[in-house]
Amino acid sequence: MEENKKTALYDEHIKLKAKMVPFEGWLMPVQYEGIIKEHNATRNHAGLFDVSHMGEIYIKGRESFNFLQSIVPQDLTSLAKGAAIYCQLPDKEGGLIDDLIIYNSKGIIDEIDYFAVINASRIKEDIEFIKKEALNFDVEIINKSDDFSMLALQGPKAKDIIEKLGVIKSAQPKFFTFIKTTLDNIPVLLTRTGYTGEDGFEIIFENKYASDLWNKILSYKEYNVTPVGLGARDTLRLEAGLPLYGHELNEYTTPLESSLGFFIPKDKKEDYNGKKIILAQKLKQMPLRRKLFAFVMQEKQIARNGYEVYIKGKKAGIVTSGAPSPTLGKNIGFCMIEYNLLEAETIEKLNNPQESIGMDIQVMVRNKLYNAQIVKKPFVKKNYIK
């Protein structure tokens, strides 16, 4: 077993008395003062996250655009310079190798056409897959994951803090765009993205600046900015209805089955990995094998990852993520319902949002079934500034 890696901010986390846990090969802060406090601070003020474990990839070369078009279902034709788009990385069968954000960096990062931010847990698999796919194209793939640190600054006060750091609000990037700039004289890529459902930024920069920028941001006490660990990162993203690779997304599940149909275009001309299946499912010409649903527990018990889900007393799937929602004061979760376990009539109902929303399901908690109800995602309204 390899030793867990440390981000450039490891010593800062220790100074703040964070509880450190191994996460996908990294030693990361799961909480500082408490998950609920950190969660609420992000929703109400500002939360600062060390997300340096995330991977970054540079893509350059004559065929960068054609190459990316061939590996994601999304259509990058309209992705302007300085814009970002949420994408998935399917294999030939439409199962997901990862989900990622692709940024058009032409004219922004020297010689680099695009860059992508990928999940920490999937860096190895992504690089291997992407490099293999790239063999047929005049394109170069550079893994920059070890070179960069990344902070997420999320919450309603994030824009004020960025202004304090030197980028006035009118110069700040809009939702899902980014700029190259300096924050407190530190060169950064500043993106208006995040994983909390709040307005906010992600900041990518060289490792050597990590402690300076981290401490500078935390020094703005007037904005109640709080360091936030992975524990609250999980409850925040869950409330916002955002999937997590390895839970809601995996190699056996297509984007449509993971309820990401919204992100799949019907009219993209170019072929891409898994297009036949993904597009057919999008156009309802091919049945789903399983489907992801959001649910709220009707009782005090908390559903957790891996718990069994039942419909009308029969086993129907598993919980993929579950936690108490600090914002709602209810216990929420996602579950993957396996259609091969169900009768046609139930599947038909599940596929019709008018019937599936509000449907009763049960979750097995410590050998007893407890009631839950399918709901529409997100659980908590997103506060993006668009």
Add this chain to the structure above:
Amino acid sequence: MTMPDGILCAKTHEWILEEDNKATIGLTDYAIEQLGDIVFIELPEVGASYAKEEVFATIESVKAASEIYMPVSGKIIEVNEKLTNSPELLNEDAFENWLVKIECDNFQQDSQGLLEYNDYKDEVQ
């Protein structure tokens, strides 16, 4: 923190205070601190009997569920119902907010191997 004198602790983080063959059981302050924000607790029924080291309750933080084990065998004679509605009280005081009271089967024998609080702290920290 109102830590009572004479408590014994299990390495699985339960504390127990015995008097006249009846005992009060709770979770240590160290365990609660490690768990973080407590959001749920499931306590046993009065009248149920459990063997030493058997799971008798479940506690959940935001992040995960953990099992609670009997430090000695015995029969539940009272549960702290207050915690069912306000499990977060455990974050305030782990000793005042006991979980259950039991009638011990054989405290003398079962308590062998339990640690005094300071020894427990040395062991787990």
